[in-house]
Amino acid sequence: xxxxxxxxxxxxxxxxxxxxxxxxxxxxxxxxxxxxxxxxxxxxxxxxxxxxxxxxxxxxxxxxxxxxxxxxxxxxxxxxxxxxxxxxxx
Amino acid sequence: xxxxxxxxxxxxxxxxxxxxxxxxxxxxxxxxxxxxxxxxxxxxxxxxxxxxxxxxxxxxxxxxxxxxxxxxxxxxxxxxxxxxxxxxxxxxxxxxxxxxxxxxxxxxxxxxxxxxxxxxxxxxxxxxxxxxxxxxxxxxxxxxxxxxxxxxxxxxxxxxxxxxxxxxxxxxxxxxxxxxxxxxxxxxxxxxxxxxxxxxxxxxxxxxxxxxxxxxxxxxxxxxxxxxxxxxxxxxxxxxxxxxxxxxxxxxxxxxxxxxxxxxxxxxxxxxxxxxxxxxxxxxxxxxxxxxxx
Numbered sequence: 439x440x441x442x443x444x445x446x447x448x449x450x451x452x453x454x455x456x457x458x459x460x461x462x463x464x465x466x467x468x469x470x471x472x473x474x475x476x477x478x479x480x481x482x483x484x485x486x487x488x489x490x491x492x493x494x495x496x497x498x499x500x501x502x503x504x505x506x507x508x509x510x511x512x513x514x515x516x517x518x519x520x521x522x523x524x525x526x527x528x
Numbered sequence: 529x530x531x532x533x534x535x536x537x538x539x540x541x542x543x544x545x546x547x548x549x550x551x552x553x554x555x556x557x558x559x560x561x562x563x564x565x566x567x568x569x570x571x572x573x574x575x576x577x578x579x580x581x582x583x584x585x586x587x588x589x590x591x592x593x594x595x596x597x598x599x600x601x602x603x604x605x606x607x608x609x610x611x612x613x614x615x616x617x618x619x620x621x622x623x624x625x626x627x628x629x630x631x632x633x634x635x636x637x638x639x640x641x642x643x644x645x646x647x648x649x650x651x652x653x654x655x656x657x658x659x660x661x662x663x664x665x666x667x668x669x670x671x672x673x674x675x676x677x678x679x680x681x682x683x684x685x686x687x688x689x690x691x692x693x694x695x696x697x698x699x700x701x702x703x704x705x706x707x708x709x710x711x712x713x714x715x716x717x718x719x720x721x722x723x724x725x726x727x728x729x730x731x732x733x734x735x736x737x738x739x740x741x742x743x744x745x746x747x748x749x750x751x752x753x754x755x756x757x758x759x760x761x762x763x764x765x766x767x768x769x770x771x772x773x774x775x776x777x778x779x780x781x782x783x784x785x786x787x788x789x790x791x792x793x794x795x796x797x798x799x800x801x802x803x804x805x806x807x808x809x810x811x812x813x814x815x816x817x818x819x820x821x822x
Contacts, residue, residue, distance in 0.1 A: 452698055457702065460702035460703060460706060461702065462566055464702060464705060467706065468709075482678060482682060488709070489685045491709070492686075492690075492705075492708070492709065493689070495712040495713070495716060497714055499712065499719065502719040506722055506723055506729055509722075509729055
């Protein structure tokens, strides 16, 4: 390409596109950034949002797990349920 | 009543230890971003213009705040490079693609600005033919170092958030992050389905969660699963702990009567592994990392 390449350009040419590609993909996954599709989102923003988003997801998973466990714990072993579940199995 | 230790050994520390860190970055996120953006905007003008398809530009915000707050980041911000210029090389070596990270924060506008302002290469750019604009921004050099720090810090944060991420290079981390996020999102969707109806929950946990089944349940509840692109493959996995369900106590009695084939507390694992084929989660997540990484 040009002669003013930095010394890492041999590998960085490939990974540069890759990286920007990946960052774009990541941006699409993050709901908050998906709307901001102005094409002007910096990578650091994406990374930052990714981190917070993953933490949020973790929190949600924990929350849902708690609720699910309560739900399942309250399951009685009565016949109606057993019947339904059996029907699901068949 | 909830036993988080049960299955989450590998994970618990990750998620738990992050709880404290939560406050740290998210609140300062905005200001740090903006500072980073401003700093990067002005500093990285040296990159080839031919390496063209840099899609990112910087949101032009000029909002400078708490410069030192970044130092408080929970991750090890190596403080030794607050003065000297050769830290820069340190950064490049320590985080293999950090110089690449700076590419996509560059603004085309800056290139023009850079040219008009004239060039000088300061001591930081030894080894790089970098042209740094002589714009007077307060704490200019220090801010640029901070930016590099921040970038690698963020990558590092991300890495810590990801399970089984043993590779340090940017591409792998980003790749892992993408997969992980897809998995998490899908998982949450399924769990929210399960939550609505306890029969769904039982069915899901016991039948193994095949994609069609989940979709059917979702439709029954009027939920639109938006993850159709990431339809999880049915990958059989060994009895690995499934972290998200670690704290669900399985009602043993019910299971025992209804599912004689599964033996019980082994069945907890097995029930959970019934899920495993569906959740392309961190069971096969790590195996995918090992095997699928190119």
